[in-house]
Every structure is written in structure tokens, then in C-alpha cells.
Amino acid sequence: MKTFSRILLFSTSALLLGMGACKKSFLDRYPSDRVPLEDAFKTTTGCRAALEGMHSLMYKASDDDNFGQMSINLINDLMGEDMVMHDAGAGWFTNYVDYTTPRNGGAYIWSYYYQFVNNANELLAHIDNATGPQSEKDNIKGQVYFYLAYAYYNLSLYYQHSYMVDSTALGVPIYHAVTQEGGPRAPLTQLYKEITDDLDKAVSLLDPANGAPQRANKSEIDIDVVHGLYARVALVMQRWRLADQMAGLARQNYPYMSTKELLSGFNNWQNSSWIWGSHITEDQTNHVWSFISHMDPTSGGYAEIGGQKLINKTLFNLIPHDSNSAAGYDIRYQWWAKGDQDPYFKFSQKKFRIQNPGTFSLDVCYMRSEEMGFIQAEAKAHFDIPGAQAQLEEIMKIRNPNYSAASFTSQAALLHEIWHQRRIELWGEGFRYSDLQRCAAIPEASSSDYSGFLFYQGLHRENSGGQDALFGNYKTIADPVANTFLFRISGGEINYNPNIVQNP
């Protein structure tokens, strides 16, 4: 008996000691669905994955009305006068229509673009120490600099009036490194210097002449995409020749889409004119949290239950639609429903359609060559009117063979025509609110004595259609540089960043 006791004592003590000896490994546990920071950037393969993550951020859905760039495009259009919500539906986006979320400091746009900044800075901090070919590092860095410029440029559209209204006004904080300390708002001059510097770096790093490889697909950033963003930035800065040059470079490899493609639903990145877009697979879309759920009433998403997006009635009726008339027939008339036809309400959009009914996998477009063409036309109108007319006709003849820009001979008239066609062309692609902001700084936009659809400075929705179902559709901001246009900064930033200044 005593022997046994001793054995028991011995074995127990041995176990105690044994456990003590291996305690280090016992308490070391690592996740299976997370990448420890120190492991993420060991090689350029990891750095590439961190870049792909940023590409996925373009369409990452986190809520019914937060699904990346496409949700911000919707916000941009819904805050203008050309896109009208049929009805409140389940209530998504209506607080943007009536400007309450922007004025209450809704956090989404702010924190969305700063995620790009944060991921970009983290990557830039580590990539030089990663093992892998320098060419790969350069390619990744070029794309990262693009995203920095992209984020700052987009933030500047919402949190301050346009650059040319007052370039000394406060923009948004700039971060050159990962930090936990909130920074002060940089003036727009500094912000736009940052943007153009980053774009210059991206151009140089992604230039095929410097050995940059061809991109794998349209979700990657190549030099054409950088030129396209450069054109947008130059347009805001009213550097007309630069805008024309950059837009021309951006679209040189992307022929304008055909009439067939124009009516094919804007859902396939094989489309010849798409410069930059994403392919969203079935498992990366939470189906009702998606662009197409809000747009296409046949999808079974939010558009079906009242959230259908309609075109401003006046704008719609200005689209030539009688092929027997001199004005001809503009094929874009078919982007919207003429009358109530189940499941479409009158004026409901049909431009964006679901790719495969029953599924929500989809390609989405962030940049296409027609936009670049319109940038060139608008820019040229400031220094080369015949050139601008030709640019415009090149696009418009595909839509309406009867089209002619010959009658728009004055600069102002031509600009109004370009803007008018741009509104129709880019409807639903996220430009209207920022164009209103941008035109506040363009004197030609204020005149209203041109025939056709009037281009206002400021927001005038009561004239814009008469689809009255949603009360926000009545919003009017007559002063083109009214404070009420501005997004206010979110409460989290105000509470935890002592260096921040709120918008009025």
C-alpha cells in the first residue's frame, strides 16, 4: 500500500513539473483567420495580399447602405437633383436625400476613405523591408500611392467646398504614417498638393516605360487609372490643359462602348470602355447590401419595395426620343421606364441591371472612357471650342446619330450642353452632388438663359421633376456655396481628435 502511495505521489509531482516545463508553448496560441502584423509583410507576396485587400475595400459591404464606393456613388447622386427616390422603401439613403445624415455627421464616408489611408500607410511603412523583387515592390507602391490620392480627393469632395471656391479653406487631415493621434485639417492647397504628389509618384512607378507590368484585371490600378483620377483632380483644380491631357491618356486604350453595350446593364467588366472596376463574386456580396439591390427592382432587393431610383422627370423629357424629328432618338432614353410597367415605376432606372437573376454576383464600374471624354470636352471648351465640339460629338453620335454640337458656339452654351449630356450619361455613377459643388466655382454655370435644361448653381429640386413621393425630394439650397451643402465631421472625430475643427 505504501509503495503505491509513493508511486502516486511521484507521478503527480512529475506531472506538475512536466506541466511547468512546457508552459511556454502551452500558452502560445495564434489565430487561424487573422494574419499577425509581423507575418503579413515578410515577403512581397504578403504585401501584394495587403494591396488586394485594398482593392476589395472598394466594394466591401458592412451594412444595407454601406457597401463601399458604389454606396457613396448613390449618396452623391441622391444628394443632387437628377436622381429621385420613388419612395422611402425601407428607409435606406433617405437621410442623405434630405441632407440630415451629412449634416448630423454621418461617419461612413469619412471612415471609409481613411481606411484606405491607414492600409496604405501601413503597407508603405513595411514594404521596403519585405523580401521580394524590387519591381514587385514598385508596382505595389505605385498602386498604394494611387489609393492615397484617391482617398484624399474623395474626402475633399464632401467635407469642403470645391477647391476653386476657396483653396485656403480647411480640407481633411493628412497622415504620412500610421498613428493613433488624430491630426489637424490641412488647407485644400496642401491637400491637393499631396494628391498631385501622390499621383505623380504613382504615374512614375506604374509607367510601363519604367518596366511596370501589365495588370492582371480591371480591379488593379495601372497607369491608365492613375491618369483618369488625375484628370478628375485637374478638372476640380480647373487646370484645363492638364485635365484634357490626362483624360486623353486615360482613355486611349478603352474605346467608347457600342450601342449594344450601352444597353447591356452596366454589369460586366468586359465592357470595352471600362477603365477601372471590380468583379464582385457571389460570396462577397451580402445580397440586399448591394448596389444592384437598391437599383434593380427585378433583383428582389430594396428597389422592389419602394426604393427604386428614378430619373428627374424634366431631365428625362429632354432626351430626344422621336427618331422622326430633327433631334433624333437618343438611345439613352431606354435607360429609364417611360411609364409604369411592373416591376418598374414610371421614370425608374433600367441602366443598371442585375447580371444573373437569382444571384448578386456583379461587375461594377468606377471609371470609364466616356467620363474621360466628357472631361476632355469640358476642359477643351475653355481653350479649344472646335476641339470640344468634336469630343462631344464623338460620344454623342453613338447615342444619337442625328446629334450635332455645331450650334453650341459660345463657350458658355457649349459648357451647358456638355454638362447637360454629362448629367444624362453619368446618371447613377456618383457625380451629381460633386459636380454641383464643383460648378459653384465656374462662372458660366450661373447663367440660366440657355435653351434646354437649365444648369443651376445650388440645388433646386422643386423644378426637377415633380416626383413627390419622398419629402426629401423638396430640398432646396439656393446658395451654391451654402454651408448646408457640406458634410459635417462625425461625432467620433470631434470627440476624440482635439486637433479637428468642425464644419459650420
Added chain:
Amino acid sequence: MKKMLLLLALFLSIGLQQSAMAQNETTVTGRVLDDQGNGIPGVSVQIKGTHSGANTDVDGNFMLKLPEGHDVLVIKSSGFELQEVKVSNPSQPLVVKMEPSNKTLGTISVYGQKIDPRTNTGSVSTVTAKDIEKKPITNIVKALDATSGIQLTSGGGQPGSDPQMLVRGVGSLLANNSPLIVVDGVVYSGSMSSINPSDVASISLLKDATASSLYGARGAGGVVLITTKKGSKSDKPQINIDAQTGFVSNFLPQMDVISDPAEYYKMSFLMLRNWAYKNGYISNAGDPLPSNVMGIYWDQVIGGRGYNNFSLNGKGAIESSYNLIDPVTGDVNPDAKLMYHEDWLPELQRTGLRQQYNVSTSNGNDKSNYYFSLGYNNDQGIVQYSSFQRVTSKLNVDAHITPWLTTGLDVYGVYEDTRSFTTQSNAYINPFFTAQMMAPIYPVHLHDTLGNIVYGPDGTALYDMGTNMQYNQFRKFGANTNIVAALQADDHTDKNYSFRGITYLEGKFLKDFTARVDYTLEFFNYNNSVYQNMLFGDGEGVDGIINQSALTNTNYTFRQRIVWEPSFGPFASGDNTLALTLDHENNLMTQQNYSLVRSGFTDPIFQQGDAAAVDKGSGSSIDQLAIESYLAYATYDFRKKYFLKASIRRDGSSRFSPSARWGNFWSVGAGWMMSEENFMSSTRDWLSELKVKASYGIQGKEDLGSNYYYAWLPNYYFSPNATTPGYLFNTYGSNDLHWEGSYMFDAGIDFGFLNNRVTGSVDYYRKGSYDLLYVKPFAPSTGIGAILSNVGSMLNSGVELTVNADILRTRDFTWNAELHLSHNKNQMTKMQGDSLVIYPNGVTILKKGLARGTFFLPKYAGVDPKTGDELWELADGTDTNDYNVASLPENKRIMGDPWPDVEGALINTFSYKNISLSVQLNFAIGGKFYDANYQLLMQPSNAFSGQTWSTDIIDSWTPENTDASLPRLGIGEASIGGASDRFLISRTFLKIQNINLSYTLPERWLKRADFRSASVFVAADNVYLFAARKGVDVETSFFGSNSLSYYPYRTVMFGVKLGL
């Protein structure tokens, strides 16, 4: 005179004693009965001052020989109070009636560790099986609802859901505030709903540091110690059967809402009229609305794309014209006839049936004992189709292999099947959101334009999905779904399989040593399945969707322990008792998760993944959490008068970095049984027990839940770009992140008067938390905007009082009252020094000097009589109508906190012969409650979203009613109805928690039927609530706020208990 009599009695008793001493040995016989008069088998009857004694037989009889000079018997039985009985007349058989130990006494023995309330130096509350039986509960946590120092939430109404627990105030910010659950000595990580209450022998709440520090590193939030039943010595197997059945029904009345369609039309008309006035469509408030504005109204509320419940001249919905509504007043034309009106709540709700059956058998002898049980529950919820089923089985065996070696096994298996629905606060498929918010103009069933219900080909009434263009109907509230239909057509099921096994080997060696090794394996398999049908709702666009996940949690604890209880030298006499324990344990939790989402069904009869055509994603992950602990623990007592306890422990957790993962914790405690002192002898006739005690200790906390298994590690998450792998930044980490600490000082007095007819305890405590773990926010422009840190300190201090008294005690009638009172004050004492201020949500503030959960809100300043604007008072004392300004931090005010000043429970038990009635009241005084549900019902800005409003909204400002109590009704008025103290109410409540009436059948009847015991009872739980506002469950959360979640229910159960 009284004194003289007492003295005389004393002399007489001395005389008797002397005469007894003259004899050599006396035989004493007797019987030990429980409180219901049944004999208790296996009770130890000891002769005080000797080592001899006897056990009772199966009927509770005993016989023993009393040596000279000894005449006091000590009678001990688990679950009953220890009794000392003086044998005054040995020739007469003794009858000893035992009192159940629901008061304070009774030793709880857990695998070698004993908590003896007599020698305990800390604060422990115990609820025994006897108390649990009185309550018709499915969840064991509910048994603690009359215990001082613990706060429970009502737990919601989903059958099987767990209420939350808080011991001595909220002690953490992010870490789990619930106490640690220890079942049979080992930390339990499963759900509380998996424990069958009828298997539980006792449930104890350990509140102080010395008691709780023994049960794992994570005891800083208190410990709930559950001890399950074991077999006891008996001649024949004991079989217990109980069967209960009853009803569950809605406990909470609905808030008063506008439920008349005409009234609803009028209110929305008034909103529109105010809007038209404000926007210049009419110049005087009394002008009739112009037809284009009326057109909007028509489109939005009736006719058009809305619903018209009225018919004028028999034309039905479509033909009705603007004449239906008076364009000046908004009144419905008196000639119009109401075609239909349906109420949603009755369609959703039901009186549920609840059944519970348990069978157990147990037995034991000198060599071994066993306990075996089977339990079955079937609870229907008060919402259609919601239910909970549970099958439990338990086997417990102890075997004495040799006199010095014991082994044992405890196995517990559970199957649970829960059917529920989403209670996401603003989802249209949340039945409570729908029932509360749906405007009264929307019907449950499809109606044609003449108001007749439309029937399908099979003759059943069709549901109204709110998108029927054929009838020109378009519901503004939750179009394309119908919650009544969705409850039927969708499926939200959880199937859980749990297994828990404990094996141990315990041996004695070298005379005074005991060594023990035990191994606990827990296995939990949770299977969640959410199916959304293909015909309507969110699943329609993808032809139905199924979302399934399986989570398997395997958790082992391996523990080695050596106990030394010396019996030599100074310890031989029994005056000094010392026990030293060394303990080491490893705990490893491994969690494996699989998930899949598929869509594209062909027919609603198919609801599993294989029937769906489209893969919408799948995933898997494994997470591990490891904890290792070393413990040394000593107890010492001297002559049962002085008690000392001390412990020191070192715990490591894999949540922290290698440089910060170990924490050291300790505790000391002392107790003094004053009533045992000689100088107290004069008070012994009225003061039966008086003990003072104090303890102090430091404990650790690391339970941050499943989101922070690798809390210290900065990391990226996987976010592929289409089919290319991708990473996105997830979170910062910190090598400095370390254990949250908590110190607890506890001092108290345990007392018993009049032979323990009145017993109780008073405790004072200070519980401080430091290095609190919390997600410290920073500016969102930095990209992530938060980091997990040790941010501050917090203090809870309070007093607890428990008194139990037999107020009346006659032969046939007794009246026992039990009162529990607790007071706790919570305060943040540090927030990274003094400076850090955090706003955890829109209504609270976290700041040094304030309680956790303090409300921080704009101050409502009434209505501007001129404009009807809602006004708030700014910091400078002026009023504003701009909510953006009013809600700036500098203008908000501290508006109290959710914590009650006093919380308590009072249980009165009346027994007359075999009938017993007990009534339990729970109450709280003080504290604030933010009534978010009421706020939702007071939102004019949500007009035309198809919601209804509280009836209070009728007294809103209009140009005709300028001294109204509520601001203007309007449309898109973001500056009206924002969070303010307007929605704060008092949290004070009184609740009739439980009523139990039981009848025990007399023994003489049972003998014939060969039953050991039999009783019948009826019990009701959640009987009635008195609170500040009708329809508000103020116990729904600790932090004093509500959402439209599953209402709690009332239970009425009838049952039979049989002992064979």
C-alpha cells in the same frame, strides 16, 4: 420572577445531568425527520465530544449507546441545518425535525474543497434544491433571483435564453461582467440553459475574494458554484419523479399606441399640414390643404400607394376620393365605413404550453454511490413557432477502490433544440418591432379593394405582403414581408449537443496527505440554421437562402492537487486544524467553426443546403484559448473560534503577449466566532451565533469573449479581391496589454438569535477594479479608431443584508420571512489618469467620478408655443431648437445612472400542516431607465414610414393647440424627438416574482401506496410588475435601456412530485 424561574430550571438541569452521570451507559433511540415529516435516511448522529455515533436507517430511525457524561447529540445531514439535541429523557424516543439549510448553514462539499459557512471568512449565499423546487424555472440562473448581492436581467422571453448576472455591481467595461460558473468544482463554459435545475443540489454565490479565488483565475466577477446531486447511503434505491405542466403567457402589457385607422389618418394629416405650413404651401394653419399636397398625402397614406381602410358610398378603396378626408381637419368623412382593421399582436402571440418531466434514482453504500437522472423539457414561447426542447441525462458514480483510494465519474449529456426568430431591433421580421410599430391601417391578411379577405385556391386566407399592385396597395412599413407569414415560412433553429465528463482519482498517502488528479472534458456542438423563404422577404431575390454554421467547442481542464492536513503534535487534539493545498491546472479551449451560405431553391419544401443551387460562401476557423494556473491555499482554525484563510495564485493567459501574460493574485481572510467565547456565555440563551469576519484579496480577469482571443496581437484579416487572396488591417495590438485586476475587501457579521430562529448576515464590501480592459476610441481618421487597452479603474462599494426569521412557529402553523437587501455604488475612479472621456453610445458617458452607464443627454426644455419646436436647454441656460447644438458634449448634462439605490427580495412562506404557500417579491428603488421603445413611438420625423405612435402624441403642438405638452408633428424634422432626458424614466419597480402553493400528502396515506413522499403544487413566476410606465420591462438590461426584443413571460405550472 422570570429570572428566578430560569435559575430554578438551570439548577434542575444540573441535577439531572448529575443523575445521568451516575449511570454507565444509556440506550437512546429516535427518528430524524425532514421539514415535511418524512424520515431521512443516512443521517449522521454523533455524540458530542466523542468519535462515536450512528447513521439513521432508511426510515430515519437510529439507536445508539450514550456513554457516561455525554448527553448531547450532533445531527448532521447534507441539505439540512446542523442540530444539537440534548437528551433529557433517554427512555423516551427522540424525534428530531431537521430544518432545511436554505438559511445559511450546511456544508457544501465540492471535490475535496469544502465551504463550511461556519468557518468561512467570506461572503457566500446558497440556494438549495428545496428552494429550486419551489420555482417553475427552466434556467438554473433564475434560482438566484432572491439572493443579496446579485442582479439578474429578466432574460427575455425566448424559451431557453440565459438571463445575465452581475455580482456586487458592474466591475468591468469590456470583460465579461458575469460571475464565473463552476460546476462540480470545475469551470463550466457551456450555456446555463443546458443545466437541468432538478439535477442541482445547491447553487452558491461566492462574493468575496477568499471564497472565489479558489475557483479559477477568472473569479473577479464573483463565482456561481453549482453542485449537482450525488447518491447517498441508503438501504434501497431512492427514486424521485416529478412532472409539471403549465402555461406561459405575455407578462408585459403593450404600450398604448394609436390603433384606430381614422385616428392614424388624422395624425398623419396633421403632420402633413404642419409640413405644408412650414414650407409655404398654405399661408394659414387653418387653410384647407391644396390638392397637390393632399395628393402627396393620398399617395403616402391612403389610396395611391398606401392603404385605404374606408369606403365611401360602398365604392371600396380605389374609388374613394379626397372626400374621404376633410382637407381642413383631417377627420374621416363620417359617412365613410370602416372596411377592415386587423391587429397584429394577437396573430403573433399565443399562450404557450410548457412541460417538464424528471426522473432520478440514487443509492449508495460504503463502497460506492451513484446518481442517475433523465430530464425532458418542452417549452413553447409566447410567439408562434418559438420553442425550446431539452433532454438531459446525468450519471454520477463514486467508488472506493480501497480505503485510501477513490475514483469517480460524472457524465452529463444534453440535447437542446431551440426555435426562435430575429430580435434585431429594427428588422421587419422581428415580431415585436412589427407588433409595436405597425400602423393600424395595415392588415395581416390580403384584402381586395372592397375590404374582403382574399383566399387562396386551397381556401386559406392569403397574407398581405404589402406590395400588391393589383389592389394598389403598397405598405410603407416592411413591404414585401409579413411577419406572421414569415414565422411560418422562415426557420431559425439552434440545435446544441453538449457533453461534460469529469473523472478523478484521489488517494491518501503518508498519513496526512491527499493527492488528486482530475480531468474534465467539455464538448459543445452548436448548430445554427437560418432559412429565409423564396417567396417573399429578403430571401426572395435569391430564391431562398440558407445560412448554417456549426461551432464545436472542445474544452479540457487537467488539474493536479495535493492537500496536507496534519494530525500530529499540536494538531492531534483537534483544537488546531490546518489544511494546505497545492494545485496546478491547465485549461485549453479549442473552438472550431464551419459555416455555409447557399441560395437558389426550387420549392419551399426544401430548406437544406444541398437543395440550393448557388454557393454564396463558406468558411472555417479554429481558435484556441489557453489558461494555466498555480495555486497555494491554506486554512487554519483554532477551537472553532478563530479562522484564517490565505491563498496565492499565479495565472497565465494566451490572450496576452508572452511578456505580460502572467498575473499574480492573492487573498487573506479571518473569522472570529464570538459567540463561542466564554465571556459570551451569558448571552447564549438569546444569541445563538455571532461571527465577525473580514477578507481581502486581489483577483484577475481576462474574459474578453470570442472577439479577443488574441487580444495583444496586431493583425490583418482576410479579405480576398474576387478570387485573389487579400489582407485588410484589422486591429492594433499591444505587448503591454495585461490582466485586469480587482481587489475586494469584505467585512461582515453572521448572526443567529433565539436558537437560530432568526438568522442573518450583514456585509460591507469595497470592490475595486483596476487596469480595466476597454476599447479606447481615437479619431476615426486614423483608420481604425480604437485600440484595446487597460484604461482605468472603478470602484463598487456596498452593503448587503440578509435576514431569515420564523415569525410564527406553532405546531401546525409557521410563518417564515426572508429578506434580502443590497445597496451598491459604482464609480469610475480613474480614466487614464483624469483626462480620458469616452462616449460609449449616444446616451451615456464614461468619465472619472461618474458611475458606469451614466446618462449624458441634452436637457429637454419643453415646446416653443409659437412654433411648436422642441427646445433644449444649453449650458449657458438659454434654449435652442437646434438639436445639433443641443447634443454637443458641452451642452449635454449628466442625468443620473441606471443603478438602483436599493435592490431586494422578500419571501414569505406560510405553512399550515401539510400546506405551504410562499410569495416572493422583488424590488428596486432608484436608478434611471432610458425608454428607447417609447422614443421610437414618439418620432414625428418618421411620419409616412408606416409606423404608429404612442397615444401621447395626440397632445402635440398644432397651430390650434399651442400650449401642448409635446413638440410639433412634422415630416423630416430631424430636430424633433432626438435623445434627451424626455425619455428617461425611473427604474423603481416592485414585482410579484413568484407564488408557490404546495400540498404534501400525509405519510399514512403514502404508506399504503408504498410512496416515500408525494406532493402536488401550483407555482406562478413573473406574476405582476409595478413600474414607471406601462409596457416597459425595467429589468431588461443592467444599463437601463430597452429595445424591441422578446418580451418576458408569465409562467403558471402545475406539478406532482413523487418519492419512491
